[in-house]
Amino acid sequence: MTEASTSAASGRRASRGRIDKRQAILEAAFTVFAREGYANACVKVIAAEAGVAKPTVYNHLSDKANLFRHAIEAASDTAMAQNLAVVGRLATPGDDLRAALEDVGDRLLLCYSSDESWALRRLIYAESARFPDLLDVVRGGGPTNRVTEALADRLARLALDGRLRLSDPAQAAEQYIALLTGPMEERSRFGTEQVPADEQRRLVRAAVHTFLQAFGTGAADSAGSANAQGIVKGS
Amino acid sequence: MTEASTSAASGRRASRGRIDKRQAILEAAFTVFAREGYANACVKVIAAEAGVAKPTVYNHLSDKANLFRHAIEAASDTAMAQNLAVVGRLATPGDDLRAALEDVGDRLLLCYSSDESWALRRLIYAESARFPDLLDVVRGGGPTNRVTEALADRLARLALDGRLRLSDPAQAAEQYIALLTGPMEERSRFGTEQVPADEQRRLVRAAVHTFLQAFGTGAADSAGSANAQGIVKGS
Amino acid sequence: MTEASTSAASGRRASRGRIDKRQAILEAAFTVFAREGYANACVKVIAAEAGVAKPTVYNHLSDKANLFRHAIEAASDTAMAQNLAVVGRLATPGDDLRAALEDVGDRLLLCYSSDESWALRRLIYAESARFPDLLDVVRGGGPTNRVTEALADRLARLALDGRLRLSDPAQAAEQYIALLTGPMEERSRFGTEQVPADEQRRLVRAAVHTFLQAFGTGAADSAGSANAQGIVKGS
Amino acid sequence: MTEASTSAASGRRASRGRIDKRQAILEAAFTVFAREGYANACVKVIAAEAGVAKPTVYNHLSDKANLFRHAIEAASDTAMAQNLAVVGRLATPGDDLRAALEDVGDRLLLCYSSDESWALRRLIYAESARFPDLLDVVRGGGPTNRVTEALADRLARLALDGRLRLSDPAQAAEQYIALLTGPMEERSRFGTEQVPADEQRRLVRAAVHTFLQAFGTGAADSAGSANAQGIVKGS
DNA sequence: GATGAATGAGGGTTCATTCAT
DNA sequence: TATGAATGAACCCTCATTCAT
Numbered sequence: 001m002t003e004a005s006t007s008a009a010s011g012r013r014a015s016r017g018r019i020d021k022r023q024a025i026l027e028a029a030f031t032v033f034a035r036e037g038y039a040n041a042c043v044k045v046i047a048a049e050a051g052v053a054k055p056t057v058y059n060h061l062s063d064k065a066n067l068f069r070h071a072i073e074a075a076s077d078t079a080m081a082q083n084l085a086v087v088g089r090l091a092t093p094g095d096d097l098r099a100a101l102e103d104v105g106d107r108l109l110l111c112y113s114s115d116e117s118w119a120l121r122r123l124i125y126a127e128s129a130r131f132p133d134l135l136d137v138v139r140g141g142g143p144t145n146r147v148t149e150a151l152a153d154r155l156a157r158l159a160l161d162g163r164l165r166l167s168d169p170a171q172a173a174e175q176y177i178a179l180l181t182g183p184m185e186e187r188s189r190f191g192t193e194q195v196p197a198d199e200q201r202r203l204v205r206a207a208v209h210t211f212l213q214a215f216g217t218g219a220a221d222s223a224g225s226a227n228a229q230g231i232v233k234g235s
Numbered sequence: 236m237t238e239a240s241t242s243a244a245s246g247r248r249a250s251r252g253r254i255d256k257r258q259a260i261l262e263a264a265f266t267v268f269a270r271e272g273y274a275n276a277c278v279k280v281i282a283a284e285a286g287v288a289k290p291t292v293y294n295h296l297s298d299k300a301n302l303f304r305h306a307i308e309a310a311s312d313t314a315m316a317q318n319l320a321v322v323g324r325l326a327t328p329g330d331d332l333r334a335a336l337e338d339v340g341d342r343l344l345l346c347y348s349s350d351e352s353w354a355l356r357r358l359i360y361a362e363s364a365r366f367p368d369l370l371d372v373v374r375g376g377g378p379t380n381r382v383t384e385a386l387a388d389r390l391a392r393l394a395l396d397g398r399l400r401l402s403d404p405a406q407a408a409e410q411y412i413a414l415l416t417g418p419m420e421e422r423s424r425f426g427t428e429q430v431p432a433d434e435q436r437r438l439v440r441a442a443v444h445t446f447l448q449a450f451g452t453g454a455a456d457s458a459g460s461a462n463a464q465g466i467v468k469g470s
Numbered sequence: 471m472t473e474a475s476t477s478a479a480s481g482r483r484a485s486r487g488r489i490d491k492r493q494a495i496l497e498a499a500f501t502v503f504a505r506e507g508y509a510n511a512c513v514k515v516i517a518a519e520a521g522v523a524k525p526t527v528y529n530h531l532s533d534k535a536n537l538f539r540h541a542i543e544a545a546s547d548t549a550m551a552q553n554l555a556v557v558g559r560l561a562t563p564g565d566d567l568r569a570a571l572e573d574v575g576d577r578l579l580l581c582y583s584s585d586e587s588w589a590l591r592r593l594i595y596a597e598s599a600r601f602p603d604l605l606d607v608v609r610g611g612g613p614t615n616r617v618t619e620a621l622a623d624r625l626a627r628l629a630l631d632g633r634l635r636l637s638d639p640a641q642a643a644e645q646y647i648a649l650l651t652g653p654m655e656e657r658s659r660f661g662t663e664q665v666p667a668d669e670q671r672r673l674v675r676a677a678v679h680t681f682l683q684a685f686g687t688g689a690a691d692s693a694g695s696a697n698a699q700g701i702v703k704g705s
Numbered sequence: 706m707t708e709a710s711t712s713a714a715s716g717r718r719a720s721r722g723r724i725d726k727r728q729a730i731l732e733a734a735f736t737v738f739a740r741e742g743y744a745n746a747c748v749k750v751i752a753a754e755a756g757v758a759k760p761t762v763y764n765h766l767s768d769k770a771n772l773f774r775h776a777i778e779a780a781s782d783t784a785m786a787q788n789l790a791v792v793g794r795l796a797t798p799g800d801d802l803r804a805a806l807e808d809v810g811d812r813l814l815l816c817y818s819s820d821e822s823w824a825l826r827r828l829i830y831a832e833s834a835r836f837p838d839l840l841d842v843v844r845g846g847g848p849t850n851r852v853t854e855a856l857a858d859r860l861a862r863l864a865l866d867g868r869l870r871l872s873d874p875a876q877a878a879e880q881y882i883a884l885l886t887g888p889m890e891e892r893s894r895f896g897t898e899q900v901p902a903d904e905q906r907r908l909v910r911a912a913v914h915t916f917l918q919a920f921g922t923g924a925a926d927s928a929g930s931a932n933a934q935g936i937v938k939g940s
Numbered sequence: 941g942a943t944g945a946a947t948g949a950g951g952g953t954t955c956a957t958t959c960a961t
Numbered sequence: 962t963a964t965g966a967a968t969g970a971a972c973c974c975t976c977a978t979t980c981a982t
Contacts, residue, residue, distance in 0.1 A: 039274030126361025128425040178417020185410040190363035214448035288968045509744030597832025598895035648887025653879040660833035684918035758947045
């Protein structure tokens, strides 16, 4: 075997492995940062978790701070994609708008409740003061959160279609998200404990109920969820 | 001045000094933890900020972890008291319920937007996994947040008075808080930047608007704020 | 009650308590030093063990080093007195010299094997380099060990009486002690473990046997212990 | 010089360097521990003495306690080897058994009196309570001291050859060692001061004299040393 | 490119000792 | 005299980072 072929092969393998290795490092980094927090996490442990030597981490990602940023970015991208996919479902809401909003709410909360998602938020919350650029990462690069934006788009469309009554889709989207996720923080003890599925569903129904009270047209409600506040009509 | 009075005075000064010193340490600790995060903060700096020697910190608060807990608790108590005072204003809502809710909203957001408040939330968020008991501290010791609870009490009273329409006051309170604070997180970049006062007010009005759409009776609205969504009737 | 009588009473009580307190401190010090070693022991713990405040320790004994010296001295004096008492028994050896030597050997080993005795030796051994004056303390103040000296006196008397055959009583005394205690060190793992009583007795008999082989006259042996080496005569 | 030889050389130098460094650390550690005692010794000083940075010490030996154990072990191994070599000389005792025993005694005492040897014993004595496993190290790993054992072997052989009269070689060995080393402890002030060579020799002769009185056959003594007690026959 | 080894800097914690009461 | 409180000095250990291979 010639030296050239060797180096080519190993080069390809290497560059293939290079990407894999970088990926492994980033994943390990997120795992460890999530578990230990930024300052407490140590590069040695990350390297071990990734199955590489410590200097390799530095070769790929120069810095602990850089490593952190990229790990957060990767995790954030994954979460963002999931969220956007969920919001995308509102493009075809079907006849029952309430059901659609509840379906999206359920799914969003599922994403929101995952360990990774909580870890991500914890890290960003914790380090936002020391890593100001992290916010742009989590928002998807824009000045406003891309998920809220996408949701606002959908809501605007629904308003145009006469199925919602609202003038500021961005604000409505924000409130939808707030109603959905706000009550989750303490109930899950900031992601430390699991919120029972039925409690989550009740939360979603209540959120959508309030949302539709504020922004609905009163037309397309499904009867079953009409009363998340538990008010028995006629009583 | 007699010797007795002297020693009494200096005795008082001494014991005052002890308490003052502990207070100073806790305040310095919160300041530093807020600025640096738990793991990054170093006791030496805290001691310097408090104007005492490092061992004094350990004499008073045994541990870095303990120091953290107590600093958080102190800050949390302060914040809690402020919040409860604000919520207490709903005991005498006046004729204009919307105005009262907006007033409370404004004031809550004022508390919520303070640097200390953000720092507190950031720290709790960040360390909740490593300090599980922190949550009980911030909730005021009970199983549910005392602020939400107090608010729920007020809302229940208003419902009894026929000025709100709701069956689950705790849930309504949660949603009120969520509508109020949820949109603040990203707008303030997690407390990193100041949200302009008028934007805050708009947020409050929008939150109260949605809240009243969901839980109001339609009776006692003030005309001026009727339209937080910005829909100008008749235009 | 007059002020004078009060102060007199408390004065007497105080000076009484003063001595008690000093005693308590020294005992506590020895206990702690024995348990932790000199460098590891901390004055705070000693004070606690003595039931006094830390500065009181310093009032009484100025220094950690001084405290150590005095604690060692006190313990050493106790041990020395016990040893001397035991050696004194050789003044009236009775008819059976072997029995007398074995009796003294047993008793010396009992002293030697006590926890305090081991602790004392460990401390002196450990710190002899850093506290050179400790040696004089343990020897009882003289240039040679007072116990060995006293023993030498007894042996000399026995030699004069024709019951031993030796010209250098000090050397014989040293060898007696060496034969007695030397084998104990490793068997007891330096005082860490208890040596069974029967093993100790065997040791003593063997030591006395060897001693009498070297220095005995062959006259006054008791038949029973004649054979510590286990040689069955006639076989 | 070719590149290959260079890298080979430097490679060897490197790995040699690693071992050398570990060796240097262990030696420095023993030196410092010997001088300061375990608790008083500080790793920083050890590192300096070894010519490495502090973390290097931790890289090689994880712990202060571990460092101590290994340093003791290394020193102990050295001492053990020397002792065993000396005892080995008894395999070929020559005609004059007394001379052989005195020769071995002299040499054993030489080992025993070295600074390292004293330091070793002091450290083991001092720390045996806090490092119980140290005893196994110093004994050479077995349940009984390997030196005593080896000596017992030799004595047993001599007994078989009819040159000694003893039934318990282990006990005889113990006593030989005790007679030899026991009187050294205080004379050297626990290794703090040098015992004059002639005094050592006298000690050895006395020890061997007593030993042979107890276990000798009376046959092969050299006339010159017959009288370590200084009894001039006929006077 | 990947790694074992080394290091400067720094952090939490403890301790002997001293004031002020 | 006895003590609660305070402190300067160290010490063990860890970590991010860099060489040399």
